[in-house]
Amino acid sequence: MKSAEPGSPREQPPPRKPTVRLWLLLAITVLLVIFLFAPALLTSRQRQSENLSYTDFSARVDAGQVRSVSVDNKGAVEGKLTDGRAFTSRIPTALNTSDLAQRMQARRVKITATRTGGSPWGGLLLWLLPLVLIGGFLLWTSRRMAGRASGLGAFSRSKAKVIEAERPTTKFADVAGYQGVKQEISESVDFLRAPGRYAMAGARPPRGVIMIGPPGTGKTLLARAVAGEAEVSFLSVTGASFVEMFVGVGASRVRDLFTEARKRAPSIVFIDEIDAIGGKRGSVLPGGGHEEREQTLNQLLAEMDGFDQESGIVVLAATNRPDTLDPALLRPGRFDRQVVVPLPTQSERAEILSVHAQGKRFDTGADLDRMARATPGFSGADLANLLNEAAINAARDGRVTITGDDLDTARDRIMLGRRDAANALLPDERRSVAVHESGHAILAALCEHADPVTKVTILPAGLSLGSTEQLPEVERHLYSHAYLTDLLTIRLAGRAAELLVFGQASTGSASDLVDATQVATRMVREFGLSAALGPVGYAPDGQDGLGTIAAAPSPYSPTTQRLIDKEVSRLLRDAEARAVEQLRTHRAALDRLVALLMTEESVDGSAVIAILRDEEPQERT
Structure with a gap:
């Protein structure tokens, strides 16, 4: 089952990358490097200059070896000699330096006066800057650690996706078939939309609705349709998202989920694959005992049990x-309704195919419509895959139009x-397969209660x-004794044809024997269609309506089992004898169909009917 492509809630824009924090971290690092290494750089620069004593400096001035000097108010001297070398010195402030100045002027030395320590804030900032940088770095680190701590706390938060009412996606009209299922689920939506209408009749809303069905039947799609139909908040979560490696996280997430649902009430909570957390407690079955x-x-x-009837919350x-579900979960008052979503019927399959054909x-x-008849037991997902495979086959041949052969x-x-052309059969094997399939086709056309044969290959x-x-x-819902007997005869007709033509059977009948044995066993053990056993039926051990079978002790004695085995063997032998007798009567038609298959490899059902009509009239069963 499928609808138009289900929408999804608008995706939130990705979080902005923390570029500001990155640049801040880089700036702090650069400033720390400058602060740590600047004194060393200054010291290394000073080491590259020649440090002269005052006496040497005065002697160099008298010798005319000084080109320029820079003197600050504290007596520090920086200058260059006439050979280009830099030097440093210091003039004692207690001495009278007027004579030195006159001598430098006489030697034409360029003199520059400077002043240091003009503002007291410079020194203060020089001392405070390292403290500010270290404090900022510690503050940034603490915030990062706090963010990580909150991330650990997020394990207990629910992972539910919230789909608001103003963004509906799939509607019930987009879901093909399942009118009864949609009606039961839509009543829960009506309770939330118009609770007063039901309250006047004394009806209370259901606490929960659980959808049960084989895989691929569209249970999740129906829930999305509920989200599209309901004008309330819709919280969607999977059962597996509750369980983590930390004990207690699942229970915390359940509390958070229902807290969020109460804040958004009226609302619908959808738990997909609830068996992941709802398994039987204390059992050894999958999903329990953990x-x-x-x-x-x-x-x-x-x-x-905790939310009241007026809370406006429905659990789906x-x-x-x-x-595998715990009985306490399924009792009324929790999940008041159990809605079975079965495999689609023939008419529903036609509707589903038409939706996927868009x-x-x-x-x-x-x-x-013919393909809907030819696909009993297909789920909605299988039908979607069928049309997709047909489209792939057409595209592989360079076409954009899907034909009937593509569907087949x-x-x-x-x-x-997949049909593999490289898997070529030997000539003897090819003839054996042709005889085997011809036996099936002839008996399918001869048996009165059998479904018509459409293709033989x-x-x-x-x-x-x-x-x-x-x-x-x-679409069949009941199977008569005559239909099942014909079914057994057709299943064993391939083996019967081999016995008739070759005088011996082959391993090609293995799957036919398995299918025929299962049908015969159910006829004897479940359907009461054995005169020897009588009107007694034993259901399959631990089987539910979905075909799931759990191991359980046999409900009958070994003596009854021997009788069942004897009756199953009798039914199969009678069906094989009947098939051999029918094929012997229509041996000419069998040989003609074998020759046609050896030539054409594939024929349709009309060719089988034509071969039977052209032979001499024979009495048929």
């Missing part, structure tokens, strides 16, 4: 493993596997060396 999961489940049960859940081009020979090829690929696909396809005319 301390963290049990704590999470206990918290979920407490929260569902989905699972395909109802057999945006694709189809040839006039591509009949979606896609169906065969899903059911049987001896082209290998996957593990199958050939196939005979039958297309039901209508």
Whole structure:
């Protein structure tokens, strides 16, 4: 089942990169480097200059070896000699230096006077700058550590996605089929929209609705449709997101989820794959017996009991493993409704195919209604994959239009596997497969209660060396004894054809025998269709409505088991004998169909009917 491409809540813009913090860190680092290494650089510069005593400096002036000097108010001297070398010296401030000045003027020495220590703030800043830089660095580090601490606390926050009412996506009209399911779920939405209408009749809203169904039937899609239909907040979360490696995190996230739902009430909480946390407590089944999961489940049960009827919260859940859920979770008052989402019927499959066909081009020979008949047991996800495979097959051939052959090829690929031209059969094997499939096709056309045969092929696909396809005319819900007997005969007709033509059977009948044995076993053990066993039915051990089977002791004695085995063997032998007798009667038609398959490799059902009509009239069963 599929709708138009489900929308998703608007994505939040990615967080801005902390460029400001990065530049601040770089600036602090540079200033620290300058502060630490500037004195060393000044010292190294001073070391490169020649330090002269006052006596040497005065002698150099008298010798005419000084070119220029710079004297500050404290007597410090920096200058250059006539040979270009730099020097430093100091004039004693207690001496009378007027004579020195006159001598330098007489030797034409360039004299410059400077003043130091003009502002007292310079020294103060020089002392405070390191303290400010160190304090800023410690403050930045503490904030980073606080951010990490809050990140650890985020483990307890719920990971629910919030879809607000002003951003609806999928609607119920976009979901094909399942009218009954949509009606039950939509009533929960109506409770939130107009609670007064139900309160006047004395009805109370359901606390929870759980959708149960096989994988691919569209449970999550229906929940998205609820988000699109409801004009309330919709909180979506998966069951696996509650469980982490830390004990107690799941229970904390459950509390946070329902706290958020109460703030946004009226609201809908959707828990997908609830079996991840709702497994039976204290059991050995998957999903149970884990301390963290049990704590999470206990918290979920407490929260569902904790909110009152007027809170405006409805819990919606989905699972395909109802057999593993804890009974306390399914009782009324928590999940008041259990909505089964089964595999789609034939009419629903046609609607689903039409939805998935939007945006694709189809040839006039591509009949979606016929494909809906040919895909019993397909889920909505399987049907979506079917059309996608057909589109891929058309694109592989350089076409943009999907034909009926593309649909058939896609169906065969899903059911049987990819046809491999390199998997060539030996001549004897090819004839054996042709005989085997011809036996299936002849009996399918002869049996009165069987589904019509539509295609016979001896082209290998996957593990199958050939196939005979039958297309039901209508969707069956009940199967008569005559239909099941014909089904057994057709299943064993391939083996019967090999026995008739070659005098021996082959391993090609292995899968047919398995299928036939399962049908015969259910006829005897479940359907009460054995005269020897009588009207007694034993359900499969631990099986639920979805086909999940759990190990359980046999409900009958070993003597009954021997009787069941005897009756199953009798049914299979009778079906094989009937198939051999029918094929012997129509041996000419069998040989003609084998020759046609050896030439054409694939024929449709009309060719099988034509071969039977052209032979001499024979009595049919």
